[in-house]
Amino acid sequence: MKRFFLFAALAVLFCSCNNTVSFRVTRSFDCDVLVVGGGPAGIGAAVCAARHGAKTILAERNGYLGGTATAGLVAPFMSSTTPDGKTMLIRGFYEELVNRMEAEGGAIHPLKAEIGAFTAYRDKGHYGLTTFDYESLKRTSEAFCKEAGVELMYHLLFVKAETRRGRIRAAYFATKAGIWKISARNFIDCTGDGDVAASAGVPFVYGDGEGDVQAVSTFFTLRGVNWDAMDAHDAECRRRGDFEGRFYMKEILAAREAGEFPSWRQKIALFRNLDGTATVNMAQLDGVNGLDPKEVTDAEVSERDQIPYVVRFLRKYVKGCENCELLQTAADLGVRETRRIEGEYTVTAEDAKNSVKYPDPIFCCANHMDIHRKGYVEYVARNTNEPYYIPYRALLAKGVGNLLVAGRCAAAERPVMAAIRVIPPCFAMGQAAGTAAALSVKENVDPRQLDAGLLVSTLKEDGVYLPE
Numbered sequence: 220m221k222r223f224f225l226f227a228a229l230a231v232l233f234c235s236c237n238n239t240v241s242f243r244v245t246r247s248f249d250c251d252v253l254v255v256g257g258g259p260a261g262i263g264a265a266v267c268a269a270r271h272g273a274k275t276i277l278a279e280r281n282g283y284l285g286g287t288a289t290a291g292l293v294a295p296f297m298s299s300t301t302p303d304g305k306t307m308l309i310r311g312f313y314e315e316l317v318n319r320m321e322a323e324g325g326a327i328h329p330l331k332a333e334i335g336a337f338t339a340y341r342d343k344g345h346y347g348l349t350t351f352d353y354e355s356l357k358r359t360s361e362a363f364c365k366e367a368g369v370e371l372m373y374h375l376l377f378v379k380a381e382t383r384r385g386r387i388r389a390a391y392f393a394t395k396a397g398i399w400k401i402s403a404r405n406f407i408d409c410t411g412d413g414d415v416a417a418s419a420g421v422p423f424v425y426g427d428g429e430g431d432v433q434a435v436s437t438f439f440t441l442r443g444v445n446w447d448a449m450d451a452h453d454a455e456c457r458r459r460g461d462f463e464g465r466f467y468m469k470e471i472l473a474a475r476e477a478g479e480f481p482s483w484r485q486k487i488a489l490f491r492n493l494d495g496t497a498t499v500n501m502a503q504l505d506g507v508n509g510l511d512p513k514e515v516t517d518a519e520v521s522e523r524d525q526i527p528y529v530v531r532f533l534r535k536y537v538k539g540c541e542n543c544e545l546l547q548t549a550a551d552l553g554v555r556e557t558r559r560i561e562g563e564y565t566v567t568a569e570d571a572k573n574s575v576k577y578p579d580p581i582f583c584c585a586n587h588m589d590i591h592r593k594g595y596v597e598y599v600a601r602n603t604n605e606p607y608y609i610p611y612r613a614l615l616a617k618g619v620g621n622l623l624v625a626g627r628c629a630a631a632e633r634p635v636m637a638a639i640r641v642i643p644p645c646f647a648m649g650q651a652a653g654t655a656a657a658l659s660v661k662e663n664v665d666p667r668q669l670d671a672g673l674l675v676s677t678l679k680e681d682g683v684y685l686p687e
């Protein structure tokens with residue numbers, strides 16, 4: 220007995236010296252495909268994997284789906300069409316979801332959205348936006364999961380991947396009920412931050428590779444906006460060709476100098492929601508590491524402090540906002556950029572600028588490449604208006620045979636990710652990753668060995684638009 224206590228004491232001492240703790244696994248699960256993260260990419264991945272016959276678990280740390288689009292109050296869904304707004308490029312599961320939401324009054328199909336109405340106060344010609352309702356997105360995503368047979372597991376924070384011989388065996392989650400373990404044949408990292416990939420040893424780039432990342436923002440909503448007055452001001456400024464006036468740029472400068480405007484945003488950014496409320500993207504900070512909980516906490520506190528200043532500014536200067544009131548602030552900080560994993564192929568800026576074609580395309584899009592740099596937004600010009608493509612290999616995590624990555628952390632150079640990190644492309648990446656994970660279970664191969672031709676033809680059958 221004495222020996223046992225001596226051993227136990229030594230073990231505790233050893234563990235604490237190495238900053239290591241071990242916990243007992245309190246529950247274990249097994250499935251074909253484990254999707255970690257229930258944002259746009261994770262929803263697409265889980266539903267499409269389950270539809271193709273895989274026993275699928277979707278693990279999410281929040282108590283609902285949607286990721287940044289719900290917890291971060293980000294809206295609207297960015298462009299999913301050609302630059303002229305006339306042809307829908309991102310179709311497949313994304314369009315199915317929008318159609319279902321539209322049927323219950325929870326969205327406007329992008330081909331029906333006109334600049335100057337619900338998509339107003341945009342200056343860079345973002346045609347093809349989708350105005351949507353946050354609650355409708357949560358509910359509709361859950362309905363799709365239930366119908367496809369996805370097992371939803373909320374309140375699970377991924378903490379560790381167990382790897383052996385270049386494959387992930389299991390993922391471990393911190394829960395209120397202890398540590399849970401989920402084993403799977405294939406894993407799909409949809410955490411936005413590449414948490415699973417990083418834990419499994421996949422190489423990645425953080426931000427610009429030299430420590431800089433795009434700004435973080437806390438979205439909030441307002442009630443009491445007079446949209447007729449806002450539209451009238453916008454129309455009048457457009458008539459006069461007064462770009463600065465449309466966005467109250469001079470007033471922002473003056474207010475900042477007077478200590479009344481807290482962030483470096485140069486323009487107002489208000490988006491009209493279906494219920495008449497406004498979503499606002501004007502509280503912002505630079506240089507925050509979205510992977511560091513303490514930095515995220517400080518940014519959340521600081522941006523929530525910015526918001527009353529922004530509301531006072533809007534009430535004082537912006538026509539139609541005289542009586543606006545703060546409704547709610549986002550539960551999650553909006554983090555634009557952390558890790559981009561290294562894939563079997565990394566999509567380059569030149570590829571996207573020149574619409575390079577690949578043998579394994581999974582979707583195409585035409586989104587602007589806009590990088591939120593310190594103090595301004597940089598728009599990276601493309602050489603053509605043709606859509607650009609994303610290849611399947613950009614979802615295959617380098618060095619780990621059974622791991623796919625979809626969404627904000629997939630393998631693309633920074634300017635490309637600045638474009639495809641928006642919500643519709645993330646749904647499209649999710650659809651491709653989920654379909655590939657399920658097909659490779661059926662074919663009894665690892666995702667990287669999957670016949671790309673089979674994947675592409677299956678995606679096309681499922682409504683994905685891939686013009687030759």
Ligand SMILES: Cc1cc2nc3c(=O)[nH]c(=O)nc-3n(C[C@H](O)[C@H](O)[C@H](O)COP(=O)(O)OP(=O)(O)OC[C@H]3O[C@@H](n4cnc5c(N)ncnc54)[C@H](O)[C@@H]3O)c2cc1C
Nearest residue numbers: 256258259260280286287297377411553554626627640642
């Ligand atoms: C400030 C800002 C403004 C934006 N504006 C727009 C816009 O107007 N229109 C647009 O279309 N896009 C916009 N975007 C981009 C878009 O919202 C995101 O890039 C997109 O939602 C990414 O999708 P995702 O599925 O990859 O990740 P996310 O939406 O971030 O989802 C990741 C999910 O994984 C979960 N998760 C993360 N880590 C773990 C873990 N360790 N364990 C368990 N679960 C985990 C999260 O809770 C979340 O639900 C904006 C983003 C930001 C930050």
